[in-house]
Amino acid sequence: MSTAAQIVVQDLRLAYGHKEVLHGISFDIRRNEIFGVIGPAQSGKTSLLRCLNRTIDFTPDTRVTGSVLVDGEDVRQTRNVFALRRKIGMVAPLPVGLPMSIYDNVAFAPRCAGMSRKSELDGIVEQCLRQGALWDEVKDRLDSLGTKLSGGQQQRLTIARALSHQPEILCLDEFSIAIDPVTTMRIEDVLKELRRNMTIILVTNLTQQARRLADRTLFLWKGAIVELDRSEVIFSDHPGNRQTYEYVNGIFG
Amino acid sequence: MMFTETPLVRRKLRQERLAKWIFFGMTASMIIPLVLIVGYLVERAWPSLSLSFLVDVPARGMKEGGVWPALVGTIYLVVLSLAVSAPVGVLAAVYLNEYARDNWFNRIINLAVINLAGVPSIVHALFGLGAFVYAARFGYSIISASLTLAIMTLPVIIASTREALASVPRSFREACWNVGATRWQTIKAVVLPNSISGILTGIILQVSRAAGETAPIMFTGAVFFKAVDKGDLFPYGLREQCMALSMHLYTLSTQVPGVKESVPFATAVVLLGSVLVVNATAIILRGYLRSRKKW
Amino acid sequence: MGDGFGGGPASPGVLNPKAEIRKPKEIRKPKEIRKPKAEAASKLGRDMSTPQTDRAVADGFAVRRATRPAWAVLGERALEVLIYLCGISAIVFVLGIFFFVFKEAFPILGNKQFSLSQFLFSEQWHPTSELNKRYGVLAMIAGTFSVTALAMVIAVPFGLGAAIYLSEFCSGRVKETLKVVIELLAAIPSVVWGFIGLTVMSRLIVKYTGAPVGVNVLNGGIILALMSVPIIVSIGEDALKAVPDSYREAGLALGATRWQLVWRVLLPAGKTGLLAAVLLGVGRGVGETMAVLMATGHAVHIPHSPFDSVRTLTANIAAELGEAPANSDHYQVLFLTGVLLFLMTFVVNLAADLIVRGIRRK
Numbered sequence: 076m077s078t079a080a081q082i083v084v085q086d087l088r089l090a091y092g093h094k095e096v097l098h099g100i101s102f103d104i105r106r107n108e109i110f111g112v113i114g115p116a117q118s119g120k121t122s123l124l125r126c127l128n129r130t131i132d133f134t135p136d137t138r139v140t141g142s143v144l145v146d147g148e149d150v151r152q153t154r155n156v157f158a159l160r161r162k163i164g165m166v167a168p169l170p171v172g173l174p175m176s177i178y179d180n181v182a183f184a185p186r187c188a189g190m191s192r193k194s195e196l197d198g199i200v201e202q203c204l205r206q207g208a209l210w211d212e213v214k215d216r217l218d219s220l221g222t223k224l225s226g227g228q229q230q231r232l233t234i235a236r237a238l239s240h241q242p243e244i245l246c247l248d249e250f251s252i253a254i255d256p257v258t259t260m261r262i263e264d265v266l267k268e269l270r271r272n273m274t275i276i277l278v279t280n281l282t283q284q285a286r287r288l289a290d291r292t293l294f295l296w297k298g299a300i301v302e303l304d305r306s307e308v309i310f311s312d313h314p315g316n317r318q319t320y321e322y323v324n325g326i327f328g
Numbered sequence: 329m330m331f332t333e334t335p336l337v338r339r340k341l342r343q344e345r346l347a348k349w350i351f352f353g354m355t356a357s358m359i360i361p362l363v364l365i366v367g368y369l370v371e372r373a374w375p376s377l378s379l380s381f382l383v384d385v386p387a388r389g390m391k392e393g394g395v396w397p398a399l400v401g402t403i404y405l406v407v408l409s410l411a412v413s414a415p416v417g418v419l420a421a422v423y424l425n426e427y428a429r430d431n432w433f434n435r436i437i438n439l440a441v442i443n444l445a446g447v448p449s450i451v452h453a454l455f456g457l458g459a460f461v462y463a464a465r466f467g468y469s470i471i472s473a474s475l476t477l478a479i480m481t482l483p484v485i486i487a488s489t490r491e492a493l494a495s496v497p498r499s500f501r502e503a504c505w506n507v508g509a510t511r512w513q514t515i516k517a518v519v520l521p522n523s524i525s526g527i528l529t530g531i532i533l534q535v536s537r538a539a540g541e542t543a544p545i546m547f548t549g550a551v552f553f554k555a556v557d558k559g560d561l562f563p564y565g566l567r568e569q570c571m572a573l574s575m576h577l578y579t580l581s582t583q584v585p586g587v588k589e590s591v592p593f594a595t596a597v598v599l600l601g602s603v604l605v606v607n608a609t610a611i612i613l614r615g616y617l618r619s620r621k622k623w
Numbered sequence: 624m625g626d627g628f629g630g631g632p633a634s635p636g637v638l639n640p641k642a643e644i645r646k647p648k649e650i651r652k653p654k655e656i657r658k659p660k661a662e663a664a665s666k667l668g669r670d671m672s673t674p675q676t677d678r679a680v681a682d683g684f685a686v687r688r689a690t691r692p693a694w695a696v697l698g699e700r701a702l703e704v705l706i707y708l709c710g711i712s713a714i715v716f717v718l719g720i721f722f723f724v725f726k727e728a729f730p731i732l733g734n735k736q737f738s739l740s741q742f743l744f745s746e747q748w749h750p751t752s753e754l755n756k757r758y759g760v761l762a763m764i765a766g767t768f769s770v771t772a773l774a775m776v777i778a779v780p781f782g783l784g785a786a787i788y789l790s791e792f793c794s795g796r797v798k799e800t801l802k803v804v805i806e807l808l809a810a811i812p813s814v815v816w817g818f819i820g821l822t823v824m825s826r827l828i829v830k831y832t833g834a835p836v837g838v839n840v841l842n843g844g845i846i847l848a849l850m851s852v853p854i855i856v857s858i859g860e861d862a863l864k865a866v867p868d869s870y871r872e873a874g875l876a877l878g879a880t881r882w883q884l885v886w887r888v889l890l891p892a893g894k895t896g897l898l899a900a901v902l903l904g905v906g907r908g909v910g911e912t913m914a915v916l917m918a919t920g921h922a923v924h925i926p927h928s929p930f931d932s933v934r935t936l937t938a939n940i941a942a943e944l945g946e947a948p949a950n951s952d953h954y955q956v957l958f959l960t961g962v963l964l965f966l967m968t969f970v971v972n973l974a975a976d977l978i979v980r981g982i983r984r985k
Contacts, residue, residue, distance in 0.1 A: 130505050135430045160508035161686060171503040174522050174622035183517060184507035189691030198680040222622055233503070240507055241683040272683060340880050347882040348792045354784030358852050359804055365823055372822075416709045423710025427703070439973070440713040446972030447720060447965060448910025449813075450937045453944075454961040458723035462949070479716050486713065512699045533810070540812020543912040543937075547944050574814045574913075581818050582917060596818045600811060607810045611803055 081106040081274050082127070082244065087141035089122050089131070089298075096122050097298045099141060109270055111289025111306060112278040115322070119298040120278045121168075124246050127276075128163040129156050145244070161188055164237035164245040164273075169253050170229035172221030173236075177204075177213050180221040180232055184240035199239055206269065207235030208261050227258035234262065238269075245269065246276040251284065263288060282323050286310045294319050366600070373593035381594055383559045390553060390580065392588050395595055397556035400563060401470075401570035405545060406538045408474035408566075409481060414531050416478075417485030424486070425493040426515055445483035449543040452480045456548040469567045473549025480544055481534040488533070492526025493519060525617030532610035536603040542574040550575040552583065573599045724965060728958035730950075737952070742959065748923045750943065750953040758956045760963070765925040766840075766933035770915055771908035773844030773929060774851055779901055781848070782855030786900075787885055789856065790863040802857075809853035813913040820846040820918025834930040836920060841929040843919035847911060851904035858903055858979070862896020863889060895978050902975035910968050912937040936960055 080103035089097040097119045104110045112120050125131040126143055129150055143150045145162065153159045161184065173180050181200045190196060200217070204210040209231040213224070221232055230253060237245060247266075251259040266275055266288060279285050285292050285306065292309040294301040294316075302309065302316045314320050333341075370377075384394025424441075428434040456476030466472040496519050504514035520527075542550075551569040564570045577599055580592040731737050737758060745759025785805075789798055824845060825837025832841070866889055874884045890897070920932025921942065934942070940957050947954040 128506065130502065133502070133505060157508040157510060158687075160506060165506040167499070167502065167506070169499065171499045173500055173503055173518055175517070183504070183509070185686050185689065187504075187507065187509040187513045187517075188686050188689045189695070190686060190689040195680055195685055199685065202680065220622055236503070236507060239686070241686045340878075343880045343882050347880070347885070348788075351784050351788035351792055354781050355788045355801065358781055358785055358849070359801075359808070362808060362849065365819055368823060369819070416712055419706045419709035420712055423706045427706065428710065437710060437713055439976075440717040442972060442976045443969055444713055444717050444720075446906050446910070446968045447717075448912065448937055448968055450910075450912040450940050451720065451724060451961045451965050451968075454724045454727070454940065454958055455720040457944075458727045458958070459719060463723065479720075482716065483713065510699065512703060536810050536812075540810075540814065542812070542814040543941055546941065574812055577814050577818055578913065578917070581821055592818065593822075596815050600815050603810055603812055604807055607807055611806065 079106050080104065081146060083142075083144040084123075085142045085144070087123070087126060087143060088139070089119070089126060090138045091134070092136050095298065097126075100295075100298070100300050101141075102293060102300060102303050104274060104276065105291075107270060107272075107274055108290040109266065109275045109277055109288050111285030111292035112276065112295055113280065113282055113285050113292060113322070114295035114301075116280070117297075118295045120295055121248055123295070124165065124248055124276070124278060126150075127244075127246065128160045128165055129153075130160070130165070132156075157187075161240040162243050164240065164242035166230075166233050166237045166245070166247045166250045168249040170226055170233050172224055172229040172232050174220065174222050176218045177221050177224070177232065178217040181235050181239045184236065188240060199241075203235040203238045204232075206238050206265060207231045208265050209235055227254040230254045230258070231262065234265070242273060244274045244276065246278070248278045249280055251279070251281065259284075282310070294322065296322070369593055369597055369600070373590055373597040376588070376590040376594035377597060382598065385556055385558050386553065390584050391586055392591060395573060395576060395598055396558060396560075397554055397563060398571040398573045398576035398595075399598070400556070400561065401550070401554075402539050402573045404470055404564055404570055405474050405477060405549075405572055406535055408470065409477035409538050410531065410535060412475065413478035413482045413485055413534070417482050418489050418527060418531075420482075421486045421489035421493060422515060422519075425490050426511060426519065441483045441486050444479070445487065447480075449480065449541060452476055452544040453547050455479070456544060461548055467567065468547075468551075468569050469549050470564055470570050471549070471566050473545040473570075473572075476544045476548045477538045477541060480541065481538050484537070485530055485534055488530025489523075489527045492523035492530065495526060496522045522622060525614060529610045529614040529617075532613070533607060536606040539606070540574055540599065540603050542572075542578055545572055546575060546578075552579050573602075721962075721965060724958055724961045727950075728955050728962050731952060731955035731959055734952060734955075737956070742956070746923075746925055748939075750947070750956065756952070758952075760936060760939070760960055762923045762925050763934055763936045763939050763960070766919065766923075767909055767935040767937070769840050769926050769933060770843040770847060770919060770935055771905055773840055774847035774908050775901065775904060777844060777848035778851045778855055778904055782852045782900070782904070783859050783897060785852065785856045786859030786863060786897075787889070790860045791881065791885065791889070805853045805856050808849075809857075811850075813850065813911060814917075816846050816850055816914040817917030820914060824918065828930075832930065836930075836932055838918055838920040839930050839932045840919065840926050843915045843933070843935075844929070846914050846918045847908050850911065850914060851907050854907060855900045855904045858900035859893075859897050862893040862900060865896060866892040895981060899975045899978035902971055902978070906968050906971040906975065909971065910937065910964065912941050916941050936964055940964075 082104040084103065085101050086099045087097055087101070088095060088099045100123075112123070114120055122131070125134075126139060127145070127150065131137055131139060139151065145159065150156075150159055173183065175183070178200055181203050182196045185196055185199050190199075201210060201214075204213065209228060212228060213219075221229065224232060230250060234247075234250070250262065254262075263284070266277070269275065277285060277289055286309075289306045291304065292306045293303045294309065296318065301322075302314060302319045304315060308314055309319060310323055312320070314323070320326075381394045382399060383396050385396050387393030420441075424434065424437060428437070453476065456472055456479075460466045460472035460475050461468055464472075466475075500518045500522075501514050504518055509517065549569050550572045552571075552575075554563075554569065554571050556563040556571075573595065577592060577595045580587050580595055732739070736756065742758055742760060743764075744761055745757060746762040746765075747757035747759045748762060749755055749757040789801055793801070820842050821838065824842050828834055828837040828839070828842055834841075870888050870892055871884060874888045879887065915935045916938035919935060919938065921934055921938075922932040923934050923939075924931070926933045940960055943953070944957050947957055
């Protein structure tokens with residue numbers, strides 16, 4: 076596995092109005108690793124992801140300083156923000172099936188990118204639905220509405236959609252809060268498969284999930300980094316910081 | 329154990345019922361007289377009401393005959409004005425709801441929309457006269473009148489479209505942005521298809537408003553009388569003046585002496601009926617489309 | 624076992640003839656994807672004869688390689704410019720309205736025979752007199768205010784009562800039906816209201832009050848009240864809806880009757896919204912033209928009783944604009960009246976909007 080840094084975050088600060096939610100954090104994420112981010116609610120995890128693919132732009136009254144480099148390119152200076160977003164797959168906490176057919180849900184991103192040939196789209200749709208472990212359940216009703224699927228299926232559809240633009244980086248933001256444990260395990264298996272092809276950022280408030288999956292884990296608290304280390308260290312009995320131990324073991328939080 | 333009614337409870341229940349009936353009475357006293365009035369209008373109009381009243385032209389100095397030229401004129405004005413205000417209004421609403429950031433400039437636009445909605449119709453008439461009839465040299469014409477109506481209906485279309493757009497959950501937009509869709513791609517794929525019912529209803533409701541307005545067209549393009557063949561579908565050119573139902577009703581009831589009694593009543597019933605039919609259609613359409621919501 | 628082998632593939636066809644049709648498709652689709660992969664593995668097909676794009680799909684490059692056609696990008700850009708232009712059109716139109724109405728009115732302000740204080744504070748309106756031209760609109764202002772005030776006196780209690788009935792006392796079918804009826808009431812054109820005032824209401828007024836003429840302040844007030852009620856009901860209902868249910872529950876838990884609940888809890892809690900509803904009703908009343916033109920008579924004087932005929936600012940413009948020659952003093956004064964109306968309704972609507980927005984923010 077290559078250890079080259081794919082994402083470099085340097086002194087990233089983010090403020091909503093006068094309230095600073097990220098206080099100048101720096102770290103890097105290596106290619107093809109599963110990078111866990113843990114921390115209690117309101118610690119800035121989601122904001123961090125939104126800085127990464129610049130959907131933070133859609134929130135009014137935000138101020139970002141510092142830099143985020145993806146493959147050496149500063150996302151805040153990138154010329155084609157849409158290509159950047161296609162490079163980064165994003166799965167939101169709550170499943171969102173778009174109000175269109177299952178096929179269109181997955182084909183939406185390639186179409187937005189300018190792909191129009193049916194054979195290519197068919198291929199991508201099947202590939203992504205298979206990767207999202209949803210293909211077998213929906214292959215006979217690809218033209219039914221994505222919003223009419225069950226919650227767990229919609230979350231897998233969301234993952235398939237995040238894969239549909241063939242990203243190099245996949246961000247999952249607490250993907251399991253709305254789905255049952257069995258589906259969660261299935262998706263975790265999928266992630267283990269996917270890591271061969273992409274970098275995965277796994278934001279989670281289930282510390283055990285990060286322990287199971289992540290190579291390295293970042294503990295974020297109140298917009299600042301408490302500790303970043305290999306997961307074995309973070310989840311051991313002697314992490315570098317006492318707060319980490321307390322959070323991971325549920326003493327604090 | 330049974331719950332027994334003490335005198336206090338009974339008094340309370342009685343008061344409750346009383347309150348309900350009083351408020352019901354207030355509601356009913358607004359609605360029932362109107363139903364009676366409408367019934368009265370229809371009764372008085374009855375002698376003249378027939379299909380031929382719709383397609384006949386006014387006869388004997390407008391004292392008798394039908395409303396065909398006015399009916400066609402109203403259709404002209406409504407279609408032309410909405411052809412302008414619907415696209416502009418919908419796009420303006422898209423701008424305000426989907427593109428505009430919350431800054432002073434867009435707050436001023438919002439203020440302008442609200443203000444535009446409150447401008448009295450007669451002031452619209454003055455504006456139409458000053459801007460379209462004189463400044464733009466359209467003269468007294470269908471174009472001037474339609475444009476005046478268009479500006480009048482614009483803010484309401486903007487408001488109803490914005491409401492429809494805002495009913496599409498933000499999470500759908502975010503899901504689209506996350507996969508690299510541009511703002512317009514998001515709007516086209518998710519926002520518009522799921523708000524189209526609300527947008528259409530808002531536009532249809534403005535059809536009836538444009539049809540009913542009198543003041544804005546009185547001094548910009550509507551005329552007391554114009555000779556038109558019976559049943560002629562295209563009697564007017566765009567630079568000509570036209571008759572309109574609302575104006576016709578005003579003329580018949582205030583300016584023409586010795587009109588056959590049932591004719592203005594029948595005109596009122598035709599105008600009222602067409603407005604109510606259009607609105608009822610919009611309301612039914614809205615109910616139908618709401619029932620097949622996609623999420 | 625042998626039976627299973629032989630029967631397996633055949634059975635779908637026997638049991639379900641449609642499956643036979645579906646099946647080839649299922650087989651064909653994966654093939655399209657697997658084929659290029661296999662070829663890539665065998666290091667064949669680097670040449671153009673094989674469908675390269677499908678391999679890009681499998682290898683995860685297809686989307687990255689895709690580009691939108693230039694016309695699509697440019698078209699989108701053009702459309703966004705158009706959207707922006709439509710967005711700012713509202714400002715253009717409001718400024719345009721003020722500009723054009725004011726432009727036509729402006730010359731009169733520099734006219735020596737005209738004074739603004741006379742315009743606002745004189746009740747003498749003799750625009751066509753040869754010897755003694757007077758342009759005072761005080762009587763019309765009084766007319767507008769008397770009709771609007773009377774309308775509000777009638778409409779506010781009934782409108783709020785109906786709003787309370789809708790939001791507190793009825794539900795389901797009845798509520799939906801009443802809302803539809805009220806929506807339809809709001810759609811009745813003002814000229815039809817005017818016609819009702821002129822024909823039905825005036826006769827009723829003469830019959831029951833003995834007034835000499837039926838078109839007067841009372842008539843206009845009633846008609847305007849009926850027109851304003853739908854606005855007051857719908858905004859008032861919104862305002863009551865904004866009162867949290869916890870207030871109601873707390874009130875009922877303390878043993879309050881509905882009656883007390885309305886008086887002590889809902890009206891105080893919803894008062895700003897109800898005020899906004901009333902203000903919008905006033906705005907409509909001040910700006911209404913055709914109904915008051917037809918229902919209030921045409922007498923230019925300050926009314927002393929509800930049975931006096933009056934003329935409102937709006938009706939005055941509607942009645943006289945047709946006779947005033949373009950760019951005459953008379954014509955310019957009518958436009959100045961328009962400016963006055965514009966400013967009046969602007970203030971009223973702005974106030975109502977600020978109140979409504981204050982509620983929404985809560």
